[in-house]
Amino acid sequence: DVKVTQSSRYLVKRTGEKVFLECVQDMDHENMFWYRQDPGLGLRLIYFSYDVKMKEKGDIPEGYSVSREKKERFSLILESASTNQTSMYLCASSLSQFEAFFGQGTRLTVV
Amino acid sequence: SQKIEQNSEALNIQEGKTATLTCNYTNYSPAYLQWYRQDPGRGPVFLLLIRENEKEKRKERLKVTFDTTLKQSLFHITASQPADSATYLCALERGQAGTALIFGKGTTLSVSS
Numbered sequence: 001d002v003k004v005t006q007s008s009r010y011l012v013k014r015t016g017e018k019v020f021l022e023c024v025q026d027m028d029h030e031n032m033f034w035y036r037q038d039p040g041l042g043l044r045l046i047y048f049s050y051d052v053k054m055k056e057k058g059d060i061p062e063g064y065s066v067s068r069e070k071k072e073r074f075s076l077i078l079e080s081a082s083t084n085q086t087s088m089y090l091c092a093s094s095l096s097q098f099e100a101f102f103g104q105g106t107r108l109t110v111v
Numbered sequence: 112s113q114k115i116e117q118n119s120e121a122l123n124i125q126e127g128k129t130a131t132l133t134c135n136y137t138n139y140s141p142a143y144l145q146w147y148r149q150d151p152g153r154g155p156v157f158l159l160l161i162r163e164n165e166k167e168k169r170k171e172r173l174k175v176t177f178d179t180t181l182k183q184s185l186f187h188i189t190a191s192q193p194a195d196s197a198t199y200l201c202a203l204e205r206g207q208a209g210t211a212l213i214f215g216k217g218t219t220l221s222v223s224s
Binding site: 098099 | 135145154205211215
């Protein structure tokens, strides 16, 4: 069964902390994505990667960076967490032009 | 810029009726369109994908249409059940680099018995 696993379900961090959100997929997909989801704003694309060590900015990359050193793992980094980064973060993977498989989400609270 | 709109934020229907959800897009010529279901606190789950050369696609009680002239997709759930209550999202490939999806804000369907 296809699986995308996010390292934490819930996370509470302090303002200014460096935060790492990890995502692992077991489907050998070339594409991986990070979205955040906020009430009234829907799912917004932060960054995506179409190959190892490759990354592309999404629609809201400011304050975030990513790392993809291995095909199965895609990390989202909040360089200096701020309260406006409190959100649900969703990782996904896919083959090109096929459906995306999502992880269970990480609800991050920055205090 | 590319835009996806799902016309209704919420839709309430009676059990057994057909639910019809709408997705419109502008400034786009997507090769395919997808529909997802999302339950509260969980990640979206893929339901159906329809390509530009397909007018209609079905899966059990679900039907999707794709009208590239109107720039619209309709998503139907026939014989709806309370278990169909969820948020439904449409998604299109993002213009640049083509591999990422962008999503509409979703329509929350409530089916009452």
